Amino acid sequence: MLERAIKGTSGYWGWLIFLLALMGIGLGCYLYQFFEGLKVTGMSRDVSWGLYIGQLTYFVGVAASGVMVVLPCYLHDYKAFGRITILGEFLAVASIIMCLLFVFVDLGNPVRIMNVILYPTPNSILFWDMIVLNVYMLLNIIIGWNVLAAERKGIHYQQWIKVLIYISIPWAFSIHTVTAFLYAGIPGRHYWLTAIMAARFLSSAFCAGPALLILLCLIVRKVSKFDPGKEQIRTLAGIVAYAMIFNVFFFLLELFTAFYSQIPGHMHPIVFLFKGLEGHGNFVPWMWTAAVFAILSLVLLIVPATRRNEGTLTVACIILIIATWIDKGLGLIVGGFTPTPFHTVTEYWPTTPEMLITIGVWATGFFVLTILYKIAVSVKEEVAA
């Protein structure tokens, strides 16, 4: 089936070359970082994780959200989603590739990465994160590929695939739970030390991921003869709406605990993000953008007329993705490190090389996604013809 990836229109090739160019720039910047050290980034001894680890967290969520099409399809026998499970699974694969790359570019000593396997350490959550992410990627590659191949031949996929599908459903929840545990079990980082972290992660994942999937479905419909379907998009929009309601609700729970208890440690990170602390407030405009976009997207998603209209739905999805990205890809990490263990504030902002490396990894993810979608969509077009 791979050969379908090398037969495409000029638009397809132009897009791939554009992504390759971004990947090249990212690689160049990465080599610079590799030789100079992570001092070329905006990170510091006080804010020792930044944009990279934020992206890891965000895209683990996007990967996990593949389950939002797989679960209704296979557990509830919601047949309409059978048409687009492959899009969810391939989005998961591309997302995990980004996650692994973001971990890699964040390492101070990437050549020693195999030490994680040579000295397996079960008490480290990072060890488990490595396992669940890699297994989830493999599951999605195997399932997606086999189901697509069976569809092409017009036969039913084999029974053992069904077993893997059932495993992949709780596995999707596990990847984002384990990723939340990276943060939620650390003493002394108040913004992270919350039992609701995994639930927040899952809810933000299950709105952001399907929102991205809606946009991708609309693009697929535009650029190919395969239509993911009106009903499918409508159901996805419902899922996005519910998940975003949970996401915002969970965040409000955090606000209540922090500000009703008045415990300084619980309040300070939130004050820093939304108001500024000790004269440092470079994230304030971002966080308020996220808050406004979150509420706007909720309104557009809850009102039936705007949710069902694909134009307003597109707007809702875009601003929802921006809101959740700021919250999880940016604010979450910096909020955890602020204030420092000394109750001081050290500002963080990514440097240009850091941003270009990040863009390079995104481009790699979208490059993989484009190729996988091209294959899937070509098979779908063939079957329909």
Add this chain to the structure above:
Amino acid sequence: MGVDRREFLKIAGYAALFGLGGKAAIDILSPGELEASMQGIPLTQGKRWSMVIDMRKCLKQQEAGKDGCKECMIACHLEHNVPDWGNPKHAIKWIWQDKYEHVFPEHPNQFIDEGVRHKPFILMCNHCVNPPCVRVCPTQATFKRESDGIVAMDMHRCIGCRFCMAACPYGSRSFNWGNPRKAPKELNPDYPTNRAYPERSKGVVEKCNFCVELVAKGELPACVQACDKIKVHALNFGDLDDPKSNVRKLLREHYTIRRKPALGTEPNLFYII
């Protein structure tokens, strides 16, 4: 290790031939036995190393000098090849000073007495009994020595994921954001300062190691030696497990505090205020 007379003579002969000393010969024959025979030196047999910092003595000394007192920090950073980056964001800190309010942020009191307000306190790794940094490390590059409680760091295994830096609630871990050899020359004219201590590459985490390399030889940590040398004796290193030790005596006789005890990390560093 079973060694008969003939083999002993052979190895001893080779050792003599290559000009190795007595210790080398013993090390070849029965590694570890020499250390066991050094039990007469109390320093090598601590079960739970700890430090009691008498801030009264330390602050008195700091106020005596014009620029305060930096002896312990200078000694430590020379011993361990700690470079000065000249940039607080990239600073490598093994032992350092910060003001009272930053060291004990959970003790805020706007009417605190002048004796401690804004006063520079000494900070280093707490060598916690229950260290979160060790719990999170994915490669066991940082580990707790069962024998004496020192939280040590293998800088040659560290992959530089910095999970330990996020986990440490004391800011006691530093990352090599760049190659230490490329630190500004004008700030580090004699770098590396100690050829006997390993240098690091960029991209690894490091921290205070309670001078394991000196303790193994029966010597006190470099900072303690430096403090004793100027006869201040503010830094007291000893075995918490031994009821007769210097540190236990100090703890019996003084009210002491630890940093962030509520987190359950059980620091082995105590402050006499």
